[in-house]
Amino acid sequence: MNFELSDEQRMAVETVRRFLDNKLEPEIRRHGERFIPKPLMKEWTQALTGYGHITAPHQEQWGGLDMGWLTHLLIFEEIAYSSLDVAIPGFINAVGAELIRRFAPETIKQRYLADLVAAEKFVSLGISEPDVGSDVAAIKTRAVRDGDFWVINGEKTWITNGAYSDIFICTCKTGENEVTHILVDRDESEYEVRDIQKMALNGQSTAQIFLTECRVPVANTIGRVGDGLRNTLQVFEIARCHMAMWSIGIARRAMDEAIAYARDRAQHGKKIAGHQLIADKIAIMATKIDAARLLTHRAISLVQAGTRAETECSMAKWYATEMAIEATRDALQIHGGNGVTREFIVERLVREAIICPIPDGTTEIQKLVVSRALTGIQAFR
Numbered sequence: 367m368n369f370e371l372s373d374e375q376r377m378a379v380e381t382v383r384r385f386l387d388n389k390l391e392p393e394i395r396r397h398g399e400r401f402i403p404k405p406l407m408k409e410w411t412q413a414l415t416g417y418g419h420i421t422a423p424h425q426e427q428w429g430g431l432d433m434g435w436l437t438h439l440l441i442f443e444e445i446a447y448s449s450l451d452v453a454i455p456g457f458i459n460a461v462g463a464e465l466i467r468r469f470a471p472e473t474i475k476q477r478y479l480a481d482l483v484a485a486e487k488f489v490s491l492g493i494s495e496p497d498v499g500s501d502v503a504a505i506k507t508r509a510v511r512d513g514d515f516w517v518i519n520g521e522k523t524w525i526t527n528g529a530y531s532d533i534f535i536c537t538c539k540t541g542e543n544e545v546t547h548i549l550v551d552r553d554e555s556e557y558e559v560r561d562i563q564k565m566a567l568n569g570q571s572t573a574q575i576f577l578t579e580c581r582v583p584v585a586n587t588i589g590r591v592g593d594g595l596r597n598t599l600q601v602f603e604i605a606r607c608h609m610a611m612w613s614i615g616i617a618r619r620a621m622d623e624a625i626a627y628a629r630d631r632a633q634h635g636k637k638i639a640g641h642q643l644i645a646d647k648i649a650i651m652a653t654k655i656d657a658a659r660l661l662t663h664r665a666i667s668l669v670q671a672g673t674r675a676e677t678e679c680s681m682a683k684w685y686a687t688e689m690a691i692e693a694t695r696d697a698l699q700i701h702g703g704n705g706v707t708r709e710f711i712v713e714r715l716v717r718e719a720i721i722c723p724i725p726d727g728t729t730e731i732q733k734l735v736v737s738r739a740l741t742g743i744q745a746f747r
């Protein structure tokens with residue numbers, strides 16, 4: 367296994383870092399944690415596409431840079447380091463575009479892929495419902511055929527990019543045990559969106575989506591009817607690596623903030639970085655961040671090579687997301703009382719980190735996936 371980044375990857379990371387430090391992060395800081403309206407989110411996300419956000423893994427034919435998923439994760443880590451709110455919409459576009467690239471008919475690819483890669487349009491992906499989270503197969507949103515149309519009724523919740531979305535890839539029941547992806551274009555088929563307030567990440571949109579007698583051309587079906595679950599599991603591998611990487615981004619930021627503070631703050635006659643219990647926390651943070659990064663790089667390298675890597679992606683996701691909670695919490699502790707004020711960003715990082723283990727399969731679900739692979743015994747039903 368090669369642990370060195372290529373020159374191209376190193377340059378991509380350095381370039382996006384410079385742009386974030388010198389230009390984008392100060393602007394985002396001035397905006398604060400308030401909701402970022404769609405035109406501004408589009409402007410920021412589009413600026414980042416020039417540095418490989420969304421574009422890195424996708425092919426030139428669709429406006430991408432063809433640099434692979436690992437490079438995308440490296441760039442994504444840098445954006446998450448500066449602002450998760452701004453990193454997230456492009457992450458969903460990158461994954462949504464991949465779902466379309468792998469499974470959609472050519473007409474759908476021609477119609478939407480380039481716009482998603484350029485962040486000209488935003489996509490959202492809807493599985494979760496008020497009564498259905500971890501048990502994806504139990505979804506209730508139903509699509510019924512009526513000639514050349516699907517008629518969709520149901521309610522989705524926790525949908526990232528919901529308010530921004532121009533298109534919504536809705537996971538629907540199309541038969542008793544049949545789950546299918548259907549693309550709903552908001553210009554043609556109306557759906558109602560209501561944003562959800564959370565403890566953090568309110569700069570971007572997480573929303574409920576209501577579909578009532580929503581008529582969608584059958585031509586908008588993505589993948590074969592009944593293949594929705596199987597196809598979801600494939601793109602989940604990529605999504606889970608991104609969840610791992612966003613956690614690594616905020617954990618690394620927390621560590622850097624903690625190191626700067628510990629080198630500056632003096633108590634008991636010396637800098638607190640010199641106290642062994644503080645040094646212990648910093649050493650653990652650094653080591654666990656690297657461990658999470660290695661798990662994530664391995665997982666995405668397997669995906670990039672075309673190998674199914676469900677177990678490796680689940681390991682990376684649960685380990686990195688739980689690690690981020692510990693790292694941000696320790697960083698806050700190193701800041702003492704200052705850590706709980708809005709003057710220092712570790713307070714925000716703690717609130718963001720605690721969300722990480724939930725989307726794209728909770729920690730419990732990831733552990734069931736890993737243990738199922740080891741024991742061979744069905745873990746869910």
Ligand SMILES: Cc1cc2nc3c(=O)[nH]c(=O)nc-3n(C[C@H](O)[C@H](O)[C@H](O)COP(=O)(O)OP(=O)(O)OC[C@H]3O[C@@H](n4cnc5c(N)ncnc54)[C@H](O)[C@@H]3O)c2cc1C
Nearest residue numbers: 491492493494498499500524525526724725726727728730
């Ligand atoms: C910020 C955010 C963004 C999200 N974005 C999206 C999105 O874009 N699209 C989308 O479709 N969804 C999205 N989600 C939803 C997310 O995927 C679900 O919240 C998640 O899958 C868990 O489902 P749930 O919340 O219904 O919890 P539940 O499934 O009800 O689980 C509750 C608890 O029980 C545990 N549990 C459940 N089953 C088992 C089991 N078999 N064994 C052991 N423990 C179990 C869970 O781990 C959890 O701790 C998002 C969620 C959040 C918070």
